[in-house]
Amino acid sequence: MTETLVPxxxxxxxxxxxxxxxxxxxxxxxxxxxxxLVWQLSSTLGLVTASQLPPPASVWVAAVDLxxxxxxxxxxxxxxxxxxxxxxxxxxxxLAAGALVGLSRAADIFFAPTLxxxxxxxxxxxxPLLIIWLKIGEESKITLIAIGAFFPVxxxxxxxxxxxxxxxxxxxxxxGLRGVRLFGAVQLPAVIPSVISGLRLALAQxxxxxxxxxxxxxxxxLGFLLSDSGNNGRVDRILLAIILLALLGKxxxxxxxxxxxxxxxxxx
Amino acid sequence: xxxxxxxxxxxxxxxxxxTGEPTGTDAAYAVQFSGLGRTFAPSPGSRRRTRAATTTSxxxxxxxxxxxxxxxxxxxxxxxxxxxxxxxxxxxRIAGGLDSPSAGSVRxxxxxxxxxxxxxxxxxxxxxxxxxxTVADNVALGLPRGTAREAGRARVAELLELVGLSAxxxxxxxxxxxxxxxxxxxxxxxxxxxGVLLLDEPFGALDALTRxxxxxxxxxxxxxxxxxVLLVTHDVDEALQLADRIILLGxxxxxxGGSRPPGATIVQEITVPGTRPRDRGSAELAELxxxxxxxxxxxxxxxxxxxxxxxxxxxxxx
Numbered sequence: 253m254t255e256t257l258v259p260x261x262x263x264x265x266x267x268x269x270x271x272x273x274x275x276x277x278x279x280x281x282x283x284x285x286x287x288x289l290v291w292q293l294s295s296t297l298g299l300v301t302a303s304q305l306p307p308p309a310s311v312w313v314a315a316v317d318l319x320x321x322x323x324x325x326x327x328x329x330x331x332x333x334x335x336x337x338x339x340x341x342x343x344x345x346x347l348a349a350g351a352l353v354g355l356s357r358a359a360d361i362f363f364a365p366t367l368x369x370x371x372x373x374x375x376x377x378x379x380p381l382l383i384i385w386l387k388i389g390e391e392s393k394i395t396l397i398a399i400g401a402f403f404p405v406x407x408x409x410x411x412x413x414x415x416x417x418x419x420x421x422x423x424x425x426x427x428g429l430r431g432v433r434l435f436g437a438v439q440l441p442a443v444i445p446s447v448i449s450g451l452r453l454a455l456a457q458x459x460x461x462x463x464x465x466x467x468x469x470x471x472x473x474l475g476f477l478l479s480d481s482g483n484n485g486r487v488d489r490i491l492l493a494i495i496l497l498a499l500l501g502k503x504x505x506x507x508x509x510x511x512x513x514x515x516x517x518x519x520x
Numbered sequence: 521x522x523x524x525x526x527x528x529x530x531x532x533x534x535x536x537x538x539t540g541e542p543t544g545t546d547a548a549y550a551v552q553f554s555g556l557g558r559t560f561a562p563s564p565g566s567r568r569r570t571r572a573a574t575t576t577s578x579x580x581x582x583x584x585x586x587x588x589x590x591x592x593x594x595x596x597x598x599x600x601x602x603x604x605x606x607x608x609x610x611x612x613r614i615a616g617g618l619d620s621p622s623a624g625s626v627r628x629x630x631x632x633x634x635x636x637x638x639x640x641x642x643x644x645x646x647x648x649x650x651x652x653x654t655v656a657d658n659v660a661l662g663l664p665r666g667t668a669r670e671a672g673r674a675r676v677a678e679l680l681e682l683v684g685l686s687a688x689x690x691x692x693x694x695x696x697x698x699x700x701x702x703x704x705x706x707x708x709x710x711x712x713x714x715g716v717l718l719l720d721e722p723f724g725a726l727d728a729l730t731r732x733x734x735x736x737x738x739x740x741x742x743x744x745x746x747x748x749v750l751l752v753t754h755d756v757d758e759a760l761q762l763a764d765r766i767i768l769l770g771x772x773x774x775x776x777g778g779s780r781p782p783g784a785t786i787v788q789e790i791t792v793p794g795t796r797p798r799d800r801g802s803a804e805l806a807e808l809x810x811x812x813x814x815x816x817x818x819x820x821x822x823x824x825x826x827x828x829x830x831x832x833x834x835x836x837x838x
Contacts, residue, residue, distance in 0.1 A: 426616065518652065519652045
């Protein structure tokens with residue numbers, strides 16, 4: 253490996269190559285490029301038929317085609333909108349429920365077993381019920397995504413609050429803090445890093461639940477693109493949808509990652 | 521350090537202002553322990569992590585303190601000495617309303633201690649600073665509720681000056697030394713303008729020299745604002761240097777033919793002679809030191825000298 257050899261010859265004061273941002277970005281892109289290369293090669297060498305695995309170029313053509321029809325932008329926009337709204341609702345409720353269960357023993361005894369059982373229900377099990385109750389509209393999908401985003405936040409917040417340093421809490425109490433003030437001054441700042449990692453998990457879960465919602469009952473969105481293309485045998489569009497989901501999920505996660513870095517610097 | 525009593529301008533919390541009492545700005549409260557006892561319940565849910573010890577001793581309730589009765593004068597410095605685990609921290613926690621007694625009562629300024637009593641301020645064994653706040657903001661946490669913003673800021677600055685941390689006001693606790701963190705913790709306790717200052721081995725984790733400096737700092741603070749201080753320590757020299765009176769907690773000797781009752785109580789009470797600051801090399805104190813160490817179960821490797829009968833030193837029983 254040349255990367256590991258270079259720093260040893262460089263002056264001692266220089267930062268190791270692997271901690272540089274440019275190296276990290278380029279290094280992270282290596283594997284996707286390699287996959288793309290293998291993909292292209294297997295198509296050109298005829299290892300797989302084009303109907304099973306179309307070459308990258310035809311996926312690109314499919315993307316351009318959908319974009320020109322105005323569908324691609326619409327699908328991406330509507331899916332992102334559903335994820336963001338559902339995530340916001342689910343995360344807010346998860347934070348509130350997690351705070352309640354994490355802080356109050358009574359609430360823990362009363363709510364935690366039920367919430368744990370609801371959490372165990374697979375995402376797809378909600379779909380028929382939500383469609384009957386809320387019809388095939390935005391509400392049913394956003395509700396499903398909110399359910400998906402709720403539990404990671406709820407679980408991490410409740411757990412983290414239960415493990416806040418007792419000594420700090422006691423010190424806070426000894427200096428006259430209680431109730432909401434104690435929560436704001438001691439407990440909440442102490443769990444902020446866990447809250448954010450819970451949010452990241454919730455965001456990933458929101459994308460999972462989005463596809464579950466759109467696969468079954470939708471007329472637009474990336475999940476709809478998947479199911480529609482599956483029915484039509486358009487493997488290029490299926491691959492396109494998968495790639496778009498991967499990119500969007502990574503992008504939103506990266507945004508939260510930046511926020512996490514800032515928050516950890518500020519609170520930990 | 522030059523802090524005059526006039527600098528203690530911050531208003532006391534309303535709950536602490538009792539009718540008639542106190543007069544002046546530097547009220548110090550009397551603390552009265554009467555027949556105090558504390559037994560830890562056998563529940564495994566107690567906050568101590570006794571998971572390793574769940575094999576045998578958890579079944580029985582554990583008496584820690586019994587029949588502790590002493591009254592502390594306003595402005596007095598009382599040192600509570602004892603071996604490790606004898607319940608001296610528990611006694612202090614009960615005085616501050618952080619724990620409640622199983623028997624007996626504690627009264628501060630004549631009225632019973634409430635939960636997390638606002639008349640007290642606690643200096644913990646560990647600094648217990650909030651890691652996400654600056655040193656100044658941590659000290660500000662100790663300010664009585666309802667302190668005006670400007671007055672609070674001035675008070676914090678003054679306290680940081682007093683403990684020599686002005687240059688580190690904007691640092692986070694993680695970036696200052698242990699001794700500095702402990703000083704910040706002391707400043708936070710002082711920010712309350714407490715009627716009773718409870719210190720739980722406040723200098724225990726510090727190196728020997730820093731500890732001596734902190735002791736002098738505490739004396740300066742006390743001279744400037746003579747509040748009542750209960751000081752838990754296992755350091756005999758520290759107790760002799762700082763305290764007006766020292767109580768030694770421990771197991772009473774078993775009466776002949778009987779078994780001794782469980783739980784620690786006051787086995788010695790010593791009034792320390794002389795005024796502070798005391799000569800660290802005093803021979804009289806050295807004799808008291810030997811006696812206290814003997815009370816703590818340490819062989820002094822020598823014989824008691826004549827000081828015990830000397831007129832200048834009152835000794836127990838008086």
